[in-house]
Amino acid sequence: MKATSATPSTSAPVAHNALPPPSATSNARSSRIAPHSHIKGLGLTSDGLAAPDGAGFIGQTNAREACGVVVDLVKSRKFSGRALLLVGAPGTGKTALALAVSHELGAKVPFCPMVGSEVYSTEVKKTEVLAEAFRRAIGLRIKETKEVYEGEVTELTPAESENPLSGYGKTVSHVIVGLKTVKGTKQLRLDPTIYEAILKEKIVVGDVIYVEANTGAVKRVGRSDAYASSYDLESETYVPLPKGDVHKRKELVQDVTLGDLDAANARPQGGQDIMSVMGSLVKSGRTEVTDKLRREVNKVVKGYVDQGVAEVVPGVVFIDEVHMLDIECFTYLNALLESPMAPTVILATNRGNALVRGTTDIVSPHGVPVDLLDRCLIVKTDGYNREQIGKVVQLRSNIEGLKLGPGVLERIAEEGERGSMRYALQLLTPASILAGLAGRSQIDVEDIGEMNELFLDAKTSATNIGAGGGFDGGKMW
Numbered sequence: 126m127k128a129t130s131a132t133p134s135t136s137a138p139v140a141h142n143a144l145p146p147p148s149a150t151s152n153a154r155s156s157r158i159a160p161h162s163h164i165k166g167l168g169l170t171s172d173g174l175a176a177p178d179g180a181g182f183i184g185q186t187n188a189r190e191a192c193g194v195v196v197d198l199v200k201s202r203k204f205s206g207r208a209l210l211l212v213g214a215p216g217t218g219k220t221a222l223a224l225a226v227s228h229e230l231g232a233k234v235p236f237c238p239m240v241g242s243e244v245y246s247t248e249v250k251k252t253e254v255l256a257e258a259f260r261r262a263i264g265l266r267i268k269e270t271k272e273v274y275e276g277e278v279t280e281l282t283p284a285e286s287e288n289p290l291s292g293y294g295k296t297v298s299h300v301i302v303g304l305k306t307v308k309g310t311k312q313l314r315l316d317p318t319i320y321e322a323i324l325k326e327k328i329v330v331g332d333v334i335y336v337e338a339n340t341g342a343v344k345r346v347g348r349s350d351a352y353a354s355s356y357d358l359e360s361e362t363y364v365p366l367p368k369g370d371v372h373k374r375k376e377l378v379q380d381v382t383l384g385d386l387d388a389a390n391a392r393p394q395g396g397q398d399i400m401s402v403m404g405s406l407v408k409s410g411r412t413e414v415t416d417k418l419r420r421e422v423n424k425v426v427k428g429y430v431d432q433g434v435a436e437v438v439p440g441v442v443f444i445d446e447v448h449m450l451d452i453e454c455f456t457y458l459n460a461l462l463e464s465p466m467a468p469t470v471i472l473a474t475n476r477g478n479a480l481v482r483g484t485t486d487i488v489s490p491h492g493v494p495v496d497l498l499d500r501c502l503i504v505k506t507d508g509y510n511r512e513q514i515g516k517v518v519q520l521r522s523n524i525e526g527l528k529l530g531p532g533v534l535e536r537i538a539e540e541g542e543r544g545s546m547r548y549a550l551q552l553l554t555p556a557s558i559l560a561g562l563a564g565r566s567q568i569d570v571e572d573i574g575e576m577n578e579l580f581l582d583a584k585t586s587a588t589n590i591g592a593g594g595g596f597d598g599g600k601m602w
């Protein structure tokens with residue numbers, strides 16, 4: 126069980142805990158790659174048919190086409206009062222389908238994922254957790270036309286004067302800000318309170334900003350693209366130089382959720398005295414929102430919508446492992462689905478016939494009560510064959526920047542068919558580490574073999590457990 130280098134005649138075996146050899150890219154910044162970062166959509170053609178390999182999806186043709194129909198129903202506002210239930214074995218792409226549906230609905234559509242067991246909190250009620258998730262999945266797009274000063278900052282000079290309250294210090298009396306657009310430049314003399322907002326936004330010369338004329342609010346849009354460098358990846362957002370005059374009327378769009386509005390109104394701002402500060406420190410982290418407050422927020426939102434100032438954007442609530450909810454939660458879920466402002470609800474489970482939690486005698490398909498199942502469109506996910514597992518492994522290795530040697534893809538696909546696709550994907554990164562320890566830049570078949578000696582898949586582990594269902598003393602099986 127030792128990894129060897131590609132030239133065994135000249136190099137000694139490398140231990141598992143040895144440090145990898147230094148490389149030219151050792152100083153490169155590493156980033157975490159999410160399990161579903163390759164999913165970009167459902168991968169459907171213009172006539173609604175699923176491409177064999179599209180938008181990061183491999184297989185699941187029927188399930189993707191069914192979800193495409195649901196997306197069309199949601200976009201036409203004809204899916205209210207219902208839910209989508211994804212059923213299938215573990216590792217068959219239920220979470221990936223839910224993410225793909227959210228991608229198809231649009232980047233600005235709120236997506237609120239949760240697991241069924243999240244409702245069992247000691248801080249708030251179970252029904253409150255569900256209601257909060259639903260409110261976070263309903264967006265509100267507020268459009269306002271405001272008078273603003275917008276441009277690239279060319280000058281930022283605070284003017285100081287003697288502090289009238291003390292003869293030992295100075296205070297900022299005003300700030301001179303120069304703004305430039307494609308059409309011209311303008312110099313502004315602003316209040317010192319606006320200078321504090323500029324410092325809070327960390328604005329420097331070269332940033333593109335706008336200042337609201339009525340309120341004095343300052344917003345940093347990004348860095349001017351004139352300062353863009355040749356780096357392939359940067360944390361800075363570069364924006365073009367604004368067009369038109371510095372002083373203009375501009376339509377501003379702000380996206381919030383009903384959950385944000387609930388939370389903002391549920392936490393009253395205390396005073397600045399020491400007792401108020403100490404009280405805010407010892408308060409619980411979560412505040413339960415009352416139904417009365419939600420009705421008041423809904424009334425204000427309805428007023429904005431009637432005036433044409435705001436637009437409601439229904440999002441997606443994804444509840445994975447929905448069989449973990451109990452009978453009280455399922456009953457409340459029925460009521461939430463019937464509410465006037467309900468998001469798109471996607472449920473997922475890997476159970477067959479199961480006991481409904483919170484009951485002792487109700488066995489229902491998928492562990493979900495029949496009255497809720499009647500409201501669901503049920504989509505089944507299929508398992509993957511060896512060819513499809515190989516394609517998924519190749520896709521993930523490309524995403525993670527891993528090189529596979531001859532025969533490795535076939536070997537991993539074989540392991541995935543014998544165990545599970547998740548186990549096959551989990552072999553990639555440890556095998557690449559083992560190859561790096563051996564001084565190789567690509568994964569070889571021997572690395573996969575050694576991974577099977579070091580780790581067990583779920584089926585092998587279950588087979589090795591004794592007939593009594595436990596361990597024999599301190600021995601392994």
